[in-house]
Amino acid sequence: MNLKLVDSVVKEVEASKSEVVNLCSKLVQFPTVNPPGITTDCVKYIKAYFDKLGIKSTIYQRNEGKANICATLDGKKTGKIMYLMHLDVVPEGDRNLWSYDPFGGIVTEGKVYGRGACDMKGSGAAAMVAARILSNVDPKERCTIDFWFTCDEEIGATDGAKWLAESGMFKADICLEGDCFMYPEDPSIDIGCSGSMRTIIKTSGKAAHGSQPHLGDNAVDKLIEVLKHTKNLEKFPLKVFDEMKPVYKSAVKYYKRQKSLTDEQKAGFVKCFKHPTVSLNLIRGGIKSNVIPDTAQAYLDIRIRSGCNMSPIKQRMLELIKESGVKDTTAEISGPSSGYYEKPTSQPVKQLIKAVELATGKKPALKILMGGNDCTRIKEAHLPIACVGFGAGDEGIAHLTNEYVSIANLMTTAKTYAIFPII
Numbered sequence: 001m002n003l004k005l006v007d008s009v010v011k012e013v014e015a016s017k018s019e020v021v022n023l024c025s026k027l028v029q030f031p032t033v034n035p036p037g038i039t040t041d042c043v044k045y046i047k048a049y050f051d052k053l054g055i056k057s058t059i060y061q062r063n064e065g066k067a068n069i070c071a072t073l074d075g076k077k078t079g080k081i082m083y084l085m086h087l088d089v090v091p092e093g094d095r096n097l098w099s100y101d102p103f104g105g106i107v108t109e110g111k112v113y114g115r116g117a118c119d120m121k122g123s124g125a126a127a128m129v130a131a132r133i134l135s136n137v138d139p140k141e142r143c144t145i146d147f148w149f150t151c152d153e154e155i156g157a158t159d160g161a162k163w164l165a166e167s168g169m170f171k172a173d174i175c176l177e178g179d180c181f182m183y184p185e186d187p188s189i190d191i192g193c194s195g196s197m198r199t200i201i202k203t204s205g206k207a208a209h210g211s212q213p214h215l216g217d218n219a220v221d222k223l224i225e226v227l228k229h230t231k232n233l234e235k236f237p238l239k240v241f242d243e244m245k246p247v248y249k250s251a252v253k254y255y256k257r258q259k260s261l262t263d264e265q266k267a268g269f270v271k272c273f274k275h276p277t278v279s280l281n282l283i284r285g286g287i288k289s290n291v292i293p294d295t296a297q298a299y300l301d302i303r304i305r306s307g308c309n310m311s312p313i314k315q316r317m318l319e320l321i322k323e324s325g326v327k328d329t330t331a332e333i334s335g336p337s338s339g340y341y342e343k344p345t346s347q348p349v350k351q352l353i354k355a356v357e358l359a360t361g362k363k364p365a366l367k368i369l370m371g372g373n374d375c376t377r378i379k380e381a382h383l384p385i386a387c388v389g390f391g392a393g394d395e396g397i398a399h400l401t402n403e404y405v406s407i408a409n410l411m412t413t414a415k416t417y418a419i420f421p422i423i
């Protein structure tokens with residue numbers, strides 16, 4: 001390892017603080033809210049940044065407004081790394097609840113505020129500056145690097161990472177995903193993300209006048225009964241693979257550190273690494289308050305941490321529905337998708353740990369992302385790319401009102417991104 005080079009790269013990032021902050025603020029000012037998730041202008045801005053530096057970049061788009069961009073630095077070392085950032089953001093919600101304009105990119109109190117600052121334009125800005133610094137590094141000292149900025153992550157990556165992965169556009173040995181979160185004083189890396197099992201339960205009955213329920217067959221009542229049973233999936237004990245036990249332990253410890261958690265919330269983190277989580281997030285049934293409903297549907301968001309045996313989970317769900325004894329019930333279950341994880345002892349994980357140590361002087365905690373990110377698209381397309389995650393987002397801030405990213409996290413991330421390919 002060329003420690004002198006690492007040292008000079010770190011110094012260059014430190015001297016680029018205002019650039020990282022300004023870029024983050026600028027990216028936030030593009031309202032890439034998804035839906036509709038139009039990234040054209042934001043991508044044009046990124047292209048102009050790379051053009052000015054003489055770094056080649058290409059825009060990939062198959063549907064109007066859904067632009068993705070990849071900037072490439074050719075290197076002479078073996079191997080190839082891709083950085084993966086998404087540009088779309090979730091809606092800002094009620095603007096009156098925001099202390100600052102959600103698309104103002106306001107910089108104050110050591111933070112950049114705005115929708116997408118945390119998830120994940122902060123990481124995007126860090127990657128842009130890392131690319132500029134790495135472009136000045138001797139190509140003999142680094143491998144070829146692609147910097148991807150994609151659309152559509154927040155709605156299933158249809159015209160973004162999913163399309164790019166399936167059409168063979170992603171080519172690399174290692175993907176460094178920036179859609180990850182940490183505490184400024186306490187770095188962490190994601191070696192995987194959670195899996196899911198989306199489930200729709202439907203019940204049917206018979207409509208009748210609301211005044212004579214005995215003549216009808218109430219589908220909502222039936223659905224409520226089934227749901228009492230399916231909630232018991234949260235008691236199902238997950239079998240954790242041995243190599244992942246220490247990672248689970250470190251992840252729980254990390255997540256519990258979140259500020260102002262109640263004891264119950266802390267216990268929730270412990271529980272969700274031992275059992276699936278079952279969240280009833282959408283329910284439909286009935287047409288009017290005086291009509292007995294003849295159909296009802298419930299949408300369950302079931303998440304399972306990767307690194308455990310998934311196969312019996314669907315079976316147990318079907319059993320629970322059966323155990324409810326409710327007639328005229330059907331279930332549509334997609335998955336379980338197992339999420340993914342890289343072995344904690346694998347080379348890409350070790351390389352990322354080293355890069356974070358060099359950037360911060362601290363050993364990062366290993367964890368599994370609670371939700372999913374674009375790496376699942378790479379894994380679903382069966383691409384032979386190891387995926388590890390490190391990003392600027394502050395833990396627990398993504399998708400919230402008054403979303404922000406701390407400048408401390410931006411700097412740690414830019415340093416790590418600049419170091420990762422040269423060690």
Ligand SMILES: [Zn+2]
Pocket residue numbers: 086119120153179
């Ligand atoms: Zn994200």
